[in-house]
Structures are given as structure tokens and as C-alpha cells.
Amino acid sequence: MTRISLAEARTNFSELVHKALLGEEIIIADEQQRLIKLVPVPSAGGKRRPGSGAGQLRHMAADFDAPIEDFKEYQ
Numbered sequence: 001m002t003r004i005s006l007a008e009a010r011t012n013f014s015e016l017v018h019k020a021l022l023g024e025e026i027i028i029a030d031e032q033q034r035l036i037k038l039v040p041v042p043s044a045g046g047k048r049r050p051g052s053g054a055g056q057l058r059h060m061a062a063d064f065d066a067p068i069e070d071f072k073e074y075q
Helices: 005-009 013-021 068-075
Strands: 004-005 027-032 033-038
Touching: 004 005, 004 013, 004 068, 005 027, 013 027, 013 033
Parallel strands: 004 027
Antiparallel strands: 027 033
């Protein structure tokens, strides 16, 4: 978590936005009082990006594409 003053946030805003997009929690404070928590806007089912799921597959069964016994009569 990064905690910075309002004056510092004004001068380094683009850097703070970049850090927040990378997942860092940014708290902007005035003296001792917390004012704002800078966080990225969650995607609300927007457009999918090709390759956005790369590296997320953990395990795939060896027979994942094998015919299912219950559906043999339909094949």
C-alpha cells in the first residue's frame, strides 16, 4: 500500500494510475486523514481481449475430448 499526500498526487498522477492498474493500493491523504483510494475500474463484461486468459489453464485431463459413455447412442 502506498500512502501519499494530495500535493504529491497532483504531480505524480499518471505514475499513480499506472501503479493502481498493476494492482498496487494507492491511498491519497491530506495530513492524517485518508481521502481517496485509487483503484482501477473493474471490467463489467466488456469486450474480451484475445489472449487474456493465457497461462490460466492449470490442468487438462488426458481424456478431455474422449466420447462420453452416456452419449454413445447419439454419435
